[in-house]
Amino acid sequence: MAKVDALVGWRNLEIGCAITEPGSSRKLKTGDWRSQRPVTDRDKCIKCGMCWIYCPDIVYSPTKSGYFKWDGNYCKGCGICARECPKDAITMVMEGE
Amino acid sequence: MMDAALKDFKRFTPKTLPKMEAIAQGHRACQGCGEVLALRMALKAIGKNMIVASATGCMEIITSPYPQTAWQVPWIHVAFENAAAVASGIEAARKVLMRKRRIPRQRTTIVAMAGDGGTADIGLQALSGALERGHDFVYICLDNEAYMNTGIQRSSCTPYGAMTTTSPPGKMSIGQHTWKKNVPAIAAAHGIPYVATASPAYYTDLMNKAKKAAMIKGPAYLHLYSPCPTGWRHAGDLAIEISRLAVKTKVFPLYEVVDGRYILTRKIKKPKPVKEYLKLQGRFRHLDEETIEEIQQRVDREYEALVRKAALAEAE
Amino acid sequence: MPKRVGMEVSLAASEAACAADADLIAAYPITPQTHIVEHLSELVADGKLDAEFVPVESEHSAISVCVGSSAAGARTFTATSSQGLALMHEILFIAPALRTPIVMVVANRALSGPISIWNDHSDIMAERDVGWIQTFAENGQEVFDLVIHAFKVAEDPEVLLPIMVNLDGFTLSHVVEPIEILSASEVSQYLKPYKPQMVLDPKKPVTMGPVGMPEVYTEARWQIESLLRGSKKVVVRAWKEFSKHYGRTYKPIETYRTRGADVILITMGSVTETAMTAVDGMREKGIKVGLVRFRLWRPFPIEELKRAVTGVKVLAVMDRAISYGGQGGPVFTEVRSALYGQSGQLQVFGFVAGLGGRDITAAMFEQMVKKAIRYAKKGKGPLYELMGVRER
Numbered sequence: 135m136a137k138v139d140a141l142v143g144w145r146n147l148e149i150g151c152a153i154t155e156p157g158s159s160r161k162l163k164t165g166d167w168r169s170q171r172p173v174t175d176r177d178k179c180i181k182c183g184m185c186w187i188y189c190p191d192i193v194y195s196p197t198k199s200g201y202f203k204w205d206g207n208y209c210k211g212c213g214i215c216a217r218e219c220p221k222d223a224i225t226m227v228m229e230g231e
Numbered sequence: 232m233m234d235a236a237l238k239d240f241k242r243f244t245p246k247t248l249p250k251m252e253a254i255a256q257g258h259r260a261c262q263g264c265g266e267v268l269a270l271r272m273a274l275k276a277i278g279k280n281m282i283v284a285s286a287t288g289c290m291e292i293i294t295s296p297y298p299q300t301a302w303q304v305p306w307i308h309v310a311f312e313n314a315a316a317v318a319s320g321i322e323a324a325r326k327v328l329m330r331k332r333r334i335p336r337q338r339t340t341i342v343a344m345a346g347d348g349g350t351a352d353i354g355l356q357a358l359s360g361a362l363e364r365g366h367d368f369v370y371i372c373l374d375n376e377a378y379m380n381t382g383i384q385r386s387s388c389t390p391y392g393a394m395t396t397t398s399p400p401g402k403m404s405i406g407q408h409t410w411k412k413n414v415p416a417i418a419a420a421h422g423i424p425y426v427a428t429a430s431p432a433y434y435t436d437l438m439n440k441a442k443k444a445a446m447i448k449g450p451a452y453l454h455l456y457s458p459c460p461t462g463w464r465h466a467g468d469l470a471i472e473i474s475r476l477a478v479k480t481k482v483f484p485l486y487e488v489v490d491g492r493y494i495l496t497r498k499i500k501k502p503k504p505v506k507e508y509l510k511l512q513g514r515f516r517h518l519d520e521e522t523i524e525e526i527q528q529r530v531d532r533e534y535e536a537l538v539r540k541a542a543l544a545e546a547e
Numbered sequence: 548m549p550k551r552v553g554m555e556v557s558l559a560a561s562e563a564a565c566a567a568d569a570d571l572i573a574a575y576p577i578t579p580q581t582h583i584v585e586h587l588s589e590l591v592a593d594g595k596l597d598a599e600f601v602p603v604e605s606e607h608s609a610i611s612v613c614v615g616s617s618a619a620g621a622r623t624f625t626a627t628s629s630q631g632l633a634l635m636h637e638i639l640f641i642a643p644a645l646r647t648p649i650v651m652v653v654a655n656r657a658l659s660g661p662i663s664i665w666n667d668h669s670d671i672m673a674e675r676d677v678g679w680i681q682t683f684a685e686n687g688q689e690v691f692d693l694v695i696h697a698f699k700v701a702e703d704p705e706v707l708l709p710i711m712v713n714l715d716g717f718t719l720s721h722v723v724e725p726i727e728i729l730s731a732s733e734v735s736q737y738l739k740p741y742k743p744q745m746v747l748d749p750k751k752p753v754t755m756g757p758v759g760m761p762e763v764y765t766e767a768r769w770q771i772e773s774l775l776r777g778s779k780k781v782v783v784r785a786w787k788e789f790s791k792h793y794g795r796t797y798k799p800i801e802t803y804r805t806r807g808a809d810v811i812l813i814t815m816g817s818v819t820e821t822a823m824t825a826v827d828g829m830r831e832k833g834i835k836v837g838l839v840r841f842r843l844w845r846p847f848p849i850e851e852l853k854r855a856v857t858g859v860k861v862l863a864v865m866d867r868a869i870s871y872g873g874q875g876g877p878v879f880t881e882v883r884s885a886l887y888g889q890s891g892q893l894q895v896f897g898f899v900a901g902l903g904g905r906d907i908t909a910a911m912f913e914q915m916v917k918k919a920i921r922y923a924k925k926g927k928g929p930l931y932e933l934m935g936v937r938e939r
Contacts, residue, residue: 150645151763152755157255159258164258187434291758307756316607320617320619323612330597
């Protein structure tokens with residue numbers, strides 16, 4: 135797993151060990167957990183957004199074209215998007231294939 | 232009272248879902264986690280003007296290992312059993328600080344969140360206290376039906392028959408031998424304005440309920456069905472399918488309790504057999520036909536009781 | 548001019564929170580703390596204090612509400628005793644870790660079992676290591692003043708740690724004393740509005756209380772330890788400033804007739820007044836005895852203690868709590884440990900007295916001193932001694 139440096143001296147810790155950078159978890163690329171990845175066939179895609187709303191890892195994001203962009207940095211490859219796609223436009227393929 | 236608060240309520244549709252995310256990518260939930268998904272949906276609906284008090288549990292641990300946080304809204308974790316009390320403190324503090332003009336007057340949704348253990352077991356007293364005192368906050372119970380964070384031990388929300396590491400099936404045991412505690416009914420018994428159950432499979436329903444819970448003044452309780460592939464021993468892509476089946480088999484009915492009146496938000500006219508739901512999950516694999524039939528009967532009975540409550544409210 | 552009125556000491560504690568313009572009070576009733584929160588709820592009900600009074604369902608929630616409130620930027624007060632303090636135990640560690648400057652009054656009471664509502668220090672001594680600043684009052688005026696002082700110190704940006712102000716249950720909390728009650732405007736000269744440094748605010752999202760991975764846990768704990776130790780100078784500075792404003796002077800350690808003393812009695816809390824009477828009596832009989840009292844207990848005032856006992860040969864340390872299976876009462880073991888290796892022939896003896904409301908008399912103090920002198924002559928004494936315990 136991506137390891138991001140936590141080696142901070144006590145004087146440099148924020149008050150109460152707080153984290154002041156919202157959403158800094160993006161530094162952790164959880165995509166390397168994945169063994170399979172989803173591939174969308176845009177000919178079949180109806181831009182319904184099921185992949186986006188049903189993704190636990192917030193991997194899909196809406197774009198101007200109406201399609202949803204996949205982000206391999208964070209996708210853990212669970213396959214919910216493929217299973218829930220109403221048009222079977224998404225298939226899971228083994229990484230490296 | 233309800234109607235006034237919801238004057239400006241607009242239902243979400245698949246086309247009007249907010250883009251805002253309270254939780255960022257890079258969180259460490261297991262592959263296919265239904266709990267973080269249910270949480271994501273609820274918080275999207277509430278919007279960014281919120282403060283979250285979290286109990287100890289999966290969601291706390293996957294979002295906040297120092298030095299990174301997945302949170303994009305203000306968030307505090309204190310301990311396991313006290314999310315409702317911490318949220319009470321935040322709510323009351325902001326109330327007095329606004330009155331004393333020390334912070335700008337603005338309605339911020341105070342959210343307390345906990346798992347089923349943090350809600351139904353160790354946190355029940357703090358929850359009851361906060362509901363009874365009438366704080367203006369939303370309590371979200373993310374029910375994955377066991378203590379997943381510590382390694383799948385049974386809670387009082389674990390369903391009958393389920394295998395957990397502390398309710399193992401054996402020669403003398405069918406697995407969990409008690410029936411799931413009805414926490415929404417306990418919450419409703421406090422006479423609070425809003426209680427609802429919701430499932431991530433029915434995302435607009437879930438988000439509409441979360442939005443209502445935030446808009447209503449006073450305590451609101453949301454009980455969110457949260458599939459756990461790791462603890463329930465199901466395939467990583469099945470969280471939504473299982474959520475859907477839980478509703479269609481009447482195992483997890485969707486309803487609201489608005490000012491004490493029960494409303495079924497999804498009536499199940501042609502229910503699927505409970506067996507279809509059970510068979511997808513390794514935690515029920517050991518159950519024999521007799522036990523499955525026992526579960527089926529109990530599910531039917533409980534659903535009928537719910538239907539009667541809703542009919543009674545409708546007749547009023 | 549501030550007025551001096553006859554007032555029950557519990558009410559003076561509440562009046563202090565009121566004069567400090569506390570924003571939120573969360574408390575659960577427990578004897579002998581009850582009069583404090585009852586009076587606060589009255590002050591709020593009568594509009595004399597603009598605060599939220601949160602009547603929680605347990606002490607665990609009381610302290611949890613306080614942590615939430617303080618993290619949201621409110622000046623926060625609570626009070627408890629005994630079992631209530633013990634129930635808070637888990638969260639007591641977390642309040643300093645989150646740097647929430649809560650002020651709590653503890654009306655000290657024995658811990659169960661057997662259940663006892665009467666006074667000793669077993670409740671607070673079980674919470675020595677939780678990371679709070681801890682002070683002990685001797686009389687009603689001191690209770691009022693220490694509460695005001697507590698807000699000043701806790702909220703100092705150099706500190707931002709919670710404080711417990713201890714007063715003896717019943718023997719101090721329920722007595723009526725003449726007390727100078729400062730008004731809110733008088734207090735505001737000394738105590739400025741609380742400016743939170745880390746606050747839950749949707750405009751600037753922060754994550755408070757993240758998971759402390761092994762890479763950071765040590766540093767996080769050391770932050771608290773360093774700040775708590777460093778807080779002593781702020782504690783003393785705030786007392787000096789208090790003296791300038793209101794004329795009453797406080798120090799971490801009080802001494803009484805210690806000049807030329809061979810033996811020193813060490814006490815805490817309200818029994819000190821009885822101990823002073825005992826010292827006077829013994830001095831008349833020619834025993835060269837003096838008295839040292841801890842006002843500040845955490846951070847432990849090591850230098851002040853060393854200075855106070857310089858040249859003394861024998862110490863008789865009184866505890867009001869047993870440390871089961873340990874090496875004597877907590878005050879005794881800490882004093883002895885602080886003075887270990889001190890030059891000279893200093894000998895330290897421990898006595899436990901006044902458990903669960905048992906009276907401590909001047910005669911008992913005299914006994915402790917005489918025993919300590921005797922043990923010192925012999926060069927050894929018992930591990931520690933429980934005063935007045937019946938064997939049969």
